Amino acid sequence: MKLHEKLAVVAACLVAARLLFSFLRANSAAEPPPQGDQGAASQIAPEIRAGLITRQPTAFRLLRAPDLNPPPRPLTKRRKNAASDRFLDEPLFRLHTWHGEEWMHLAVVACGDRLEETMTMLKSVVLFSLSKIKIHIFAEDFLQPQFKKSMILKDVDSLLYVDTDVLFLRPVDDIWYFLNLFNSTQLAAMAPEHEIPRIGWYSRFARHPYYGAAGVNSGVMLMNLTRIRNQLFKNSMIPTGLRWEELLYPLYHKYKNDITWGDQDLLNIIFHYNPEYLYVFPCQWNYRPDHCMYGSNCRGAEDQGVSILHGNRGVYHDDKQPAFKVVYEAVRDFPFEENLFQALYFPLQNNFLKTVHTLCGRLPQVFLKQIEQTMRKEYEHRVIQRG
Template sequence: MHLALVACGNRLEEVITVIKSAVLFSIGKIKFHILAEDHLTPQLKKMMSEWPCFIRAKFQYDFYPITFPEQNNQLWRKLFRLCSAQRLFIPSILYDVDSLLYVDTDVVFLRPVDDIWGLLKSFNSTQLVAIGMEPNIPFGWYSSSARHPFYGVSGLNTGVMLMNLTRLRRTMLKNDLNAYGMFWEDLAHPLYQKYKNDIQWGEQDIINIIFHYNPEHVYALPCQWNYMSDHCTYGSHCQGAREEGVSILHGNRGVFHGNRLPVFQIVYEAIRDFPFEDKSLQSLFFPMQTELLKTVNDPCGQIYQVFLKQIEKRTTRSDI
């Protein structure tokens, strides 16, 4: 299983936490592809080297420098959040990787990577990527405010993307720039130039424009695999999470920090602080449950069980 993330700026803690969560729950081995600013690489290597041997045996990693096309380097580097546009160029940077799961740094896994990786087998012959929808409750940004084309009725949220890179590199993608189609690696800059005055969310908007014209290439990722605050702040709006539990928790808008949304912060900090040496997932589950029970008066706390379901399934295992 191949998992990619981009490490820039002050995201060191989040990067190590999402890696930790992926290793903590997963069954098979993971190969991490970490695209990082130079000053973060030695710190991340040091932190991972201090994990117990039985944990380090579960994963491998490669580091890559942050790389943008030379002629537009500063444009892409600062398009939205620092370096976040790097995800647009992963297919060409990781040219020898067949399939890949990309995640933002502000996510934590609550379920094995193996399970979302298995969705690659569910792709039909035309699908290239699995991406979740932007929540449309109480209203969606794209459906209410976007001035550019976007996917579906509410747009895509690109914080979690499962990609068949081989298919993506080979596919001619329809667009509104020419009548013949263009390859992924050639689309980003022309689309930016056309829509630069309308783009609000950087590379996510560009990806939405691409798949607006190519909807047959998208596998709609169930909401439990990219669960955000909007899924619970205005009532419970993710049926998959109610049935299966949250699989990947996405703390977008900074909700893992700053006491703005206690449920998200509790889950994030429990994983961040969990000592691998404890080995038993019960040592994670029961303290987390105790803290979540204190949030039942908050909108998301009213359905706190959805944040525990996947971890609870695994507490019967004798160790990690």
């Protein structure tokens, strides 16, 4: 993805009035599909759109067809048990209200040849999520007129941004929960770029400041937009601090000859000077080839399984890391009308046997554990508890 495209979504997601680039598409899960040919971002498969509208997606055909109008789920907060990755139910207060209903917000940039990845990512959202989600898709410049007259995300309190090459292997609800763990100063959350600083990219090659000992990865970024809009950010240019919309372009022009990874480098620079604003979540919430291709270095994924799979380095589309490709193709090819266990999980298990000779595929439970747990919980909820 081009630097100006990714920098644009960072600006657009975090600023109410000043949007600095000329492309936008905001898709509401509850709104009707746009009319006419409006480019890649409008080509959301009808079955995905239908799944987003229902609280429980139609994909969960376990032993019988599910009820498409289930009774409302009680609003709960999940408190983490310190001894495990399990959550205990408590009253929830963080979901954003939209027209009287509770929503989570997800943003992604979908440009050029990223259409298939984007649709597969959305499919994983539908397959495994519980609460309603409002999708914001940022697309290309044919939407420039609409972009110029819009005030983007001005009423959104919190947002989860993901790259197109991300797959959810458990409900989005569970990463949304991390908003409840922010302290009084934290306004965003990301995972480390690497778990071992001495072999990480930033600690070896970066020519600019970065967060902590190994930097952070921006492929999965959870944000409290209300706090971001109201905060001044310390920086190396102006001692009084700058607001987000005032900071991005000066920062880019100062470091444009030193940055390699675009918006991720800019975010690392920002949080280098403002570490108290960042919550760092564990590596299994942004699991990449770097966590296994040089030997396993994400203990959380070994213990609890991958929660969010991030197939950077193009591994979904080549044969360098077949374990990642197997998961991607299983989700991409799953037909919504089929049984989830029979048409997704069992073929995935079988195909994973072909990858056990590789470094990333040698521990299948790392990739399969959360999928299995999520499907079993859904099965118990729909078939056993509700009979």
